[in-house]
Amino acid sequence: MAISVSVVLLLLVLAVIFLRNGGLKLSHALVCALLGFFLAGTSMAPTIHDGVSATAEVVGKLSP
Numbered sequence: 001m002a003i004s005v006s007v008v009l010l011l012l013v014l015a016v017i018f019l020r021n022g023g024l025k026l027s028h029a030l031v032c033a034l035l036g037f038f039l040a041g042t043s044m045a046p047t048i049h050d051g052v053s054a055t056a057e058v059v060g061k062l063s064p
Contacts (some may be wrong), residue, residue, distance in 0.1 A: 008042060011035035 018028040018056050039045065 008035065008038045011038060 011031055011034055014031050015028075018025075018031065039048065
């Protein structure tokens, strides 16, 4: 568990740095994808899923 949390934090820091630089290259996209896969394996996954689902529900109810 300690190794996966460390990897998640490292990938999160790298993703933030890549996004702040403004250029998202293939290597940057790979880091972001790996971050997503590692986050899916953590205990935060249900919370993230619920948050995304709630946001999608609110956006779906908006009328133009």
